[in-house]
Amino acid sequence: MQINPITEMKTECVIADVLTQEIKQTGSRLIKMRENLNAYHQRQVNATPPTKNKFVNQTNIGGFAEDDPRERIILDWAKVHYKDYTSINTFPFHQYDVKPKITAGVVYLCLKKHSFIQQNETTEYRVMDAYFRFNGNLQYMCEDLGLTVWIVAKTVEKLGYSPRWHEYRESRYATRSSSGTSAEMKFKQLVPEAVDMNEDYRENNPVYDFIVNEKTVDVKELTALLRKDSKQQYYDFKFPKNDEERADFYCLFLCHDKQARMKGSFDVLLIPQEALPINKGQTQISVNETANSHKFFYQFQVDPTSLAYMLGCEP
DNA sequence: CATCGGACACTAACCGCACT
DNA sequence: AGTGCGGTTAGTGTCCGATG
Known part of the structure; x- marks a missing residue:
């Protein structure tokens, strides 16, 4: 079966639009869920007298x-x-x-x-x-x-x-060692609600770094590579081939400067699992704005300051 | 008990060939 | 030119046993 690349491109754009819309709607739903959760949590806190002791005797x-x-x-x-x-x-x-x-x-x-x-x-x-x-x-x-x-x-x-x-998050942060600037640190800064999964519970090999409003998020920090053959610059984005192993969202920090990395400027893409290619484990995101891969993935670009909102956290 | 080092695991960076 | 994809390399972190 032949697929017209133009038609396919348009279809992809439509899908991307729909997904972007979907993210916004999901965001609203998550905000609502969170409100309910907060109310419930408040009731729990009121109902259970706090104790300073580690154990209830x-x-x-x-x-x-x-x-x-x-x-x-x-x-x-x-x-x-x-x-x-x-x-x-x-x-x-x-x-x-x-x-x-x-x-x-x-x-x-x-x-x-x-x-x-x-x-x-x-x-x-x-x-x-x-x-x-x-x-x-x-x-x-x-x-x-x-x-x-x-x-x-x-x-x-x-x-x-x-x-x-x-409470869990706070307890983790107290014992964390600081390891310089990185995408994950930046992510935590931008989405303070995020629960860090990366360091202490590796046993079951979570494929994601954070949980935000019950959605798993994998954060990646990438710098552009230069292909020797075609002299093209691109970001090498790898992810699990299998659907079940994928996180709900991939948050890519695409650094513009190889040396400065996260200290320099960067783009943030928040890509929902649904937007990832099926039966593939990697893809390239071209730096060239006219390239198909660039156009497709940059539809998921978010402003760093609205990252938390997109993930359903309160403004 | 602390600490050293080797084995191992994970990830980003990179390579190169194939294909359209 | 642009992309797909399997593979390698390098850097880093973790685990765990040997050692003093």
Whole structure:
């Protein structure tokens, strides 16, 4: 089958336009999702008293005073409504104005004490147990469970709770070693909401560097190469051939100056997975503005200052 | 216990030939 | 001229065991 290159080019442009539109819409959706998440997170924070301790003391589990009215309230509710540990979310927290407050953690500990919750070895159970033991601290949960942060966070979500990405990020930054200017540093600067996946959880070989609003982003810093044969300058962009291994977005920092790199000027392209060629693992992005590859990929150029917005973060 | 170094892994940079 | 693509090279970081 013959394909007219002009027609194909036009089709690609149309696809690019549609995708650009799609990114904007996705951005709006993500903003909405984030708002919901924030509201949920706020409720969680209010519901769980913060602790300075790394661990919630195990001996305190279920340690209600003899006359603690909360225990009776929870047990009365559990006799009628408890099915399994996901029922905790359905507890009518707002109905009881007692002090100390009844929180999800309190309900859990009480139910565990009275053997409503049967200990088992499912991932869900272990994650939930760790969630309450470590007050939702992702870092400690991961260390304790030996699971990757991504699996833990997803399971937390599945159980109806909100993974505390923000707190996790801060904890990572505290122990980070600074390694000069790079695209990843720049990305973090431009998208402060981004969760860095690169350094501490390599076990499962994440193919992405960051998670932003539940979307995976792989950041690449490239400088133009000069082809010896055709004297053309281009950026060599390699990515996984297989769809499943690809990140949701590729954020390319195309440096103009080989020596200055990120210290000099650069273009930022935010390329959605859907725009990448199928069954291919690499492509070239020509520096020449008239080249097809340039025109196609530069449709995904974003202003560095609007990068966070494009990824669905609040302005 | 700290630290040194080799094996290994990952990535950007680069090469060169093929094809249109 | 422009692109596709498989491969190599170089630089860097990590892991882990040997060593003192």
